[in-house]
Each structure stands twice: as C-alpha cells, then as structure tokens.
Amino acid sequence: MGKNNSIQEAFSETPSNFIKDIIEEDLRTGKHTTVITRFPPEPNGYLHIGHAKSIVLNFGLARAFRGRCHLRFDDTNPTKEEEEFVEAIKEDVRWLGYDWGAHLYFASDYFDNLYEYAVELIKRGLAYVCDLSADEIRQYRGTLTEPGRESPYRNRSIEENLNLFERMRKGEFKDGERVLRAKIDMASGNINMRDPVLYRIMHVPHHRTGDKWCIYPTYDFTHCLSDSIEGITHSICTIEFEDHRPLYDWVLDALETPRHPQQIEFARLNLTYTVMSKRKLKVLVEDGHVDGWDDPRMPTISGMRRRGIPPEAIREFCRRIGVAKRESVVDIALLEHCIREFLNKTAPRVMGVLRPLKVVIENYPQNKTEMLECLNNPEDMSYGSRLVPFAREIYIEQDDFMETPHKKFYRLAPGREVRLRYAYFIKCIDFKKDADGNIVELRCTYDPETKGGNAPDGRKVKATLHWVSKEHAVDAEVRLYDRLFKEPYPDRTRDGRPFTDFLNPDSLITLKGCKLEPSLLKAKAGERYQFERNGYFCLDSKASTPESPVFNRIVTLKDVWAKIKRQLRQ
C-alpha cells in the first residue's frame, strides 16, 4: 500500500513516459526497491539544453521515486577534458535545481577497478592484446554488409596477454602500438560487437590522475562498469547508444558483476533554429560568431542563464516535450512559450523606452515632479505598487508616433490624444524635425483631469503608451536577441554549405541610450522584469557596471507558440 502511494505521487509530479513505466514495473515486481539514476557528462564542453532534457529526466525520475541521481563525470579521454568544464557543469546542474548530494563521481576514480576488470577478462579468455594499427583494425572490422576478419593476435595465450597488458600499463609501448580488445565475434551483425577496443595507449596526463596512467579505457568498457560499481538501476542514455547496448550487457555478463543495470535509450532533443552538438557550438565560439559559451544567444545552460531564462521555464519545457524513442525536432517557439508563461506570472512590470523620442508637455508646470503609483503586476495585486516620477519632459518610443498615421495606427499623431500609462491623457499639438527630416521632439498638452488614466467625461482614447521622465531616467544599453539561425534546420546541410552560413545576422541588436524608469537603478544581475509593451529583460551579469547598466531581452511578448496552437485547433 505504502509503495503504491508513492508511485501514485510520482505520477502526478512528472508526466508519464515509457521509462517511468519501466521503473514503476521494476518497483512493483520487486526487481528493485529503490531507483538510482545518473547524469554522465563528459567534461569537454559546456552543457546545453539537450543535456537539460537528460538532467531533468534523470534527476526528475530519482526525485519522483524518492531514489537518487548521481553526477558522474565521464572523464576517460584525457586529451579533450578540462577542469574548467567540471566546475561549469556542476554550477549548471545546481542552477537547474538539482542536487546530487554526496554522490559526485568521476569515471577516473574507477581506473584501478577497471584495470582489474580488464585483467579478469583476459584471465577468462575474453580479451586480448592486439598489435594491429588503428587503420588495420578498421580494415579488419568489415562493413554493415560484410563480416570482419579475425586479428592475427586474437589467439594469444592468456599468459602472453597478461604480460603485454601489464607492459602497456607500465608505458613500454608508444601511443597506438597496441590495444586491448574484447574477444567477442568478428562476424556479428552488430559492428560494436566485432572485438571492440577496451583500452588504448595514450601518453597524456589526466586532469585528475596526473601521469599515473598511460592506458585509458574506452567509453564502452567504462560506462557499464561505472554504472555497475555505483549500483545504478536504470542507465538512461540517448538513442545512438542503442547499438552499444549488447556490448554494455556483454561486458557485465562476461565479468559476472554482482549488479547489472538496465540501459534504456530515449530520443535526444533537437530544437529548430539551433545547433546542439558541442562540436558545432565550439565552432561558434572559436570562430567568434558569438561572444563565448555563455553568449545569451547560445543554447548552453550558461548562455540561457545569462540571458535571463529562468530554470523553472527550462524544467517545464523539458517536462512538456516528454520522453520518447523517436527522434524529432522541437519547435523553439515552445521553449519561448514556457519562458513567457513563467515570466508573465513572476516578473514585475516596469517602464523602459528603448528608442526614445522626447515629449514636452507644454501646460505642465516647469519644476513639478509628481510621484505616480504604478502596479508591479496588474494581474496579481500581491506584487504591490511603486512610485514613478512624472514631469514636464518625458520620453516615449519613437514608433509610438506617426506624422501621417495609416489606418490601423491608433497611437500618437498630430492632433490626437492618447493615454500615458498610470499618468494622464496627452494630445500632440506640434512636433520638430531635424535637418534630415527625423522627428526629434513632440509638443503636447495634458489634461489634468485624467490623472490615473481615465477622463471624468468618459471620453476614450485608443492607445496607452509607456513613458519615462527625462530628468529621472536611467540610461542603459539594451541588447535585443533573436534566434541565432535564420533557418529552422541549420544542421541539415544544403549544397555542402556549412551550418554557419545560416546564422542570423540580426540575432543581436544593441541599443544605446535607452531610458528606463529610475526603479531599475537597483536592479540586480539575474532579476527579471517585464518592460511594458517591450518584452522581458534581465540585467546582464557580465557586461553591466553600476554606471552603465546593460539589459538583455530574454524574450519578446509576442507568443508564436500560442498562435501555432490556435491554428492547430482550428
């Protein structure tokens, strides 16, 4: 009964999916009494939103079933890995809202165990030292349609193999001179089973083990054994490892390990207008297409954090996309929708003018300042209100005025009256142009009777504009971000053109001299605001200084996803 209850609860927390079904069944049948998953990043780059899917899944399942999730660095390749990435990955996982507790592991912690396991395989006649070069191994491997050929070194005696493997470890051979291979089946239909390499020689120091080792285990040998050593119950990975599962099981069976975790594969996340592989993200960084791994346009966790995207929105997005076996490309509009949905509920409203146009209210007293009460969230009174200064000279958006308005333009125009949010009705009586014909100033009058935004005589206006007092405005730089690629599928190459050909040249627009209401002076990095009518914004943690604040646009207000959904329903 107790167990059933906790399973029920788990179902209500995370949507059901086939992996959850498997776990539930394993708990029901008593195959397992607890759930232990792991998230196994390779510390060779920064995490991206695809990893977030895996993190939310692994940590989420552990949480749902009151088990635990380990954070294990899969650090078996000393040539590509760096300590910098280890710390960044930990920070990203924590920021996403997950905690591995005491269960932080490194595959390199198991190098001694793995070596012992390899020796055991040799002793069981199931592994051998092979002197073929990497090229020769490839040639002998065969193809999808042709079986492979056996290595001439395949039938070495156990003694000779033990001796050679020991000498490999001692550093007697050069890189690539010998490898340790599993002795499985060169005719197997699954190429991964054609005597895969288990250990290779690399005279390269490791970020954690220093120069203790000059032989390093491969992913296939390491992963299953690390899972087994840690007592992982369900080893969840992406589809490309499906063909490796027979090898995963073979290694554990061959060694008769006391624990044999179950590998389960799911489809990786792909997003439109985005590239996801670390290799491609690296190209963007190294070729200077973006300003580092944490550029706010990057799909990395650090980039999204810097942009101001809340972790709650990422988690919700991961829950909504669900978990399936089939590869698909998720519309980035869904992510944007989740971000808006969260920010709409949580981000206080403020006023900021991005492209300022000066307005002089001629009949407003010269040296007067009024403090007007503005709501922090009109949809939730518990957010309270703040006082915003109003004076004779203010800024509005340039595009809120048209000299000769077209039919559907309801905002300010000569002779027309509009409402200033939380303030008064104003009417445009004149405007000034510079030598190039640009409108540089509006002359208006206000109606003191309309304070708060309504006319006592009941007359209506068709538009409400946001504004900022000129004298009190905070000057800021604002960075408007758009999708990094202009094509929905930048990954699918066309006519041999590289993915970088499809970068969106307007993915960053920098506006200087924006005018923000003075309450934003105390904005802290990471705080998120809705600039009324302009979108959601967040103070940039890197580029901002107290003297010259920089705000990032997290996302616009316009919800494309909601529109797509409406269209689908029609």
Ligand code: ATP
């Ligand atoms: P990339 O292909 O982007 O370089 P990777 O798979 O090499 O990523 P790892 O550090 O090995 O990166 O990944 C850690 C975990 O995250 C693995 O379990 C991997 O399957 C998972 N993962 C990586 N990319 C995605 C994705 N796009 N969707 C879901 N899970 C992912």
Ligand code: MG
């Ligand atoms: Mg990988």
